[in-house]
Amino acid sequence: MPRFDDKVALVTGAARGQGRSHAVRFAAEGADLVLCDRCADLGTVPYGLASAADLEETVAAVEAAGGRAVALEADVRDGAALARVVDAGIEAFGGIDIAVANAGIAGVSTIAAMTDDEWQNMIDINLGGVFKTLRAVAGHMAERGSGRIVATSSVVGRLGAPNIGHYVAAKWGVIGLVKSLALELAEHGVTVNAVCPTSVDTAMIQNEAFRELFLADQTSYTPADVERAFTELNPIPIPWVQPDDISDTVLFLASEEARMITGEAVPVALGWNARTAA
Amino acid sequence: MSGRFEGRRVLVTGAARGQGRNHAVRFAREGADVALLDLAVEEMETVAYPLGSRAELEETAALVKAAGRRVEVLVADVRSLAQMEEAVGRAVAAFGGLDVIVVNAGICTFGELATMSAETWGTMIDVNLTGAFNTVRAAVPHIYGSEAGRVVATASMAGRAGWENIGHYAAAKWGLIGMVKSLALELAPRGITANVVCPSSVDTTMMKNEASYKLFRPDLENPTLEDALPAFQSVNVLPVPYAEPDDISDAVLFLASDQARYITGATLSAAIGVNAKNI
Ligand SMILES: NC(=O)c1ccc[n+]([C@@H]2O[C@H](COP(=O)([O-])OP(=O)(O)OC[C@H]3O[C@@H](n4cnc5c(N)ncnc54)[C@H](O)[C@@H]3O)[C@@H](O)[C@H]2O)c1
Numbered sequence A: 001m002p003r004f005d006d007k008v009a010l011v012t013g014a015a016r017g018q019g020r021s022h023a024v025r026f027a028a029e030g031a032d033l034v035l036c037d038r039c040a041d042l043g044t045v046p047y048g049l050a051s052a053a054d055l056e057e058t059v060a061a062v063e064a065a066g067g068r069a070v071a072l073e074a075d076v077r078d079g080a081a082l083a084r085v086v087d088a089g090i091e092a093f094g095g096i097d098i099a100v101a102n103a104g105i106a107g108v109s110t111i112a113a114m115t116d117d118e119w120q121n122m123i124d125i126n127l128g129g130v131f132k133t134l135r136a137v138a139g140h141m142a143e144r145g146s147g148r149i150v151a152t153s154s155v156v157g158r159l160g161a162p163n164i165g166h167y168v169a170a171k172w173g174v175i176g177l178v179k180s181l182a183l184e185l186a187e188h189g190v191t192v193n194a195v196c197p198t199s200v201d202t203a204m205i206q207n208e209a210f211r212e213l214f215l216a217d218q219t220s221y222t223p224a225d226v227e228r229a230f231t232e233l234n235p236i237p238i239p240w241v242q243p244d245d246i247s248d249t250v251l252f253l254a255s256e257e258a259r260m261i262t263g264e265a266v267p268v269a270l271g272w273n274a275r276t277a278a
Numbered sequence B: 001m002s003g004r005f006e007g008r009r010v011l012v013t014g015a016a017r018g019q020g021r022n023h024a025v026r027f028a029r030e031g032a033d034v035a036l037l038d039l040a041v042e043e044m045e046t047v048a049y050p051l052g053s054r055a056e057l058e059e060t061a062a063l064v065k066a067a068g069r070r071v072e073v074l075v076a077d078v079r080s081l082a083q084m085e086e087a088v089g090r091a092v093a094a095f096g097g098l099d100v101i102v103v104n105a106g107i108c109t110f111g112e113l114a115t116m117s118a119e120t121w122g123t124m125i126d127v128n129l130t131g132a133f134n135t136v137r138a139a140v141p142h143i144y145g146s147e148a149g150r151v152v153a154t155a156s157m158a159g160r161a162g163w164e165n166i167g168h169y170a171a172a173k174w175g176l177i178g179m180v181k182s183l184a185l186e187l188a189p190r191g192i193t194a195n196v197v198c199p200s201s202v203d204t205t206m207m208k209n210e211a212s213y214k215l216f217r218p219d220l221e222n223p224t225l226e227d228a229l230p231a232f233q234s235v236n237v238l239p240v241p242y243a244e245p246d247d248i249s250d251a252v253l254f255l256a257s258d259q260a261r262y263i264t265g266a267t268l269s270a271a272i273g274v275n276a277k278n279i
């Protein structure tokens, strides 16, 4: 039996990448989807974000997988917009059982050279956006006495890393937020967990800014050089995992099988985490 | 979700009962052949409750057979590398190899470190830490050839924090986590994963025995399970006194499945939320 029959899952940052993968996988296992994305670029982000057409494509893929979808353009920094997304989901499907706080951005800068805007956008989206997403569903789920929340942190949410200090700070923050909300919602039957990926094969890393970061000492490089540089991060010697691999863990945490797991951060990180305390 | 382990060969230590039995039967129901290892001697020095019996081990074997899978019963003490190598050798001979190693056998005893006997300390470290090493040492070389090699070890929330009255157990479980993280790094180039599941409390004899009731209710002369339940629950975050073995099997089988092929060196707390107050 599909694990998510009659369930409704909300996914932020659903227009492409991991968010799209989670949405389609939930649909394939029986769920209906409530989707949102910013659908526009952002000045401090050194690569393009998703478009409205991308979000439409996710809707089509969800429907092709057998699910229904409502999709709204919404920026996770905008609490009122997220409330509208949640309301639209409840209106369409009667409630929200699962929420995946996935939307996020990346950026590249040393802390010494970072601008106020780079810092602020990062914290506002990757931490504040997760807070606003969690807040938007917490009361609803507590009232219903059940729910599953999964937030996307990162393997660097448990360690230090140069050139992405703002991203690291935000992702550590996500884990603190998740653990605290897990404690607050435990008595209401809601679990709250995080997934911590290593590099994932999406537009967030497959762009010029990240290639340059990884190959700073080379004036020119081939795709094989890029793969080698990313592979160096991971004990299991491959450069990155696929969105599907992250969906496997997100869906596990959202399933009945994880009912005794809450406040946990699960690394899908090719063993990078084995070098840390987490 | 049937069939995630079709044709895979699984070794489970501490399989006579409790979590080990449950893991074994769940693997079998999803298509695996299972080698069941246990000491199968009810009494052990320093341990205040009966361990798994030979009859219980045979009962687990019957359950695996009832699932239509091959079973190999191995009586061995995880404290003895020689016994473990001999036993694992029999499983490998019977199944033609191994894919998944579930490092589960363990004991629990109580005492303050300042007054603990050397025997209580030593038995704990021998079973819960060296026993895990012996299991790994004996079995891991046999999963090198597997398409889906997996090691899953059972630690505890006491492997992530200090805990009064079980300092030796905490030391063994912290040690186990350090060992498995290191193993994960050593096995990563082969694409084999090694992970840890950390339960808080689980509905097995290890939790349900008089010594445990007394530890949780020192105020009572002869506490019963009923007396201990609220104290059990007070440790946890979700409002339950303990998880069921099935809940831990859910996590173990997930980590052993194809879906977790890129998760390694992880400590997955299936711990009723106790971990939310921790790293
Ligand atoms: N790709 C990686 O290597 C990697 C590694 C670890 C963690 N992550 C995390 O995974 C999550 C998903 O990223 P991805 O890899 O799919 O990248 P992606 O860029 O393909 O997808 C991110 C999505 O979020 C949307 N988004 C960005 N800012 C938004 C905002 N303010 N409001 C609403 N939507 C917004 C984007 O439009 C995009 O559709 C992110 O939280 C990211 O930090 C990614």
Ligand SMILES: NC(=O)c1ccc[n+]([C@@H]2O[C@H](COP(=O)([O-])OP(=O)(O)OC[C@H]3O[C@@H](n4cnc5c(N)ncnc54)[C@H](O)[C@@H]3O)[C@@H](O)[C@H]2O)c1
Pocket: B013, B014, B015, B016, B017, B018, B019, B020, B037, B038, B039, B040, B041, B051, B052, B053, B076, B077, B078, B079, B104, B105, B106, B107, B108, B127, B131, B154, B155, B156, B157, B198, B199, B200, B201, B202, B203, B204, B205, B206, B207
């Ligand atoms: N029950 C709990 O609350 C709890 C909580 C956290 C972790 N754990 C861990 O879970 C694992 C399984 O425990 P359980 O709860 O099923 O308890 P259990 O006592 O029911 O099962 C343990 C099994 O291990 C076997 N065993 C013990 N010493 C052995 C040895 N030297 N050689 C071979 N077999 C041996 C026993 O005979 C028994 O069958 C243990 O590692 C334990 O530390 C248990």
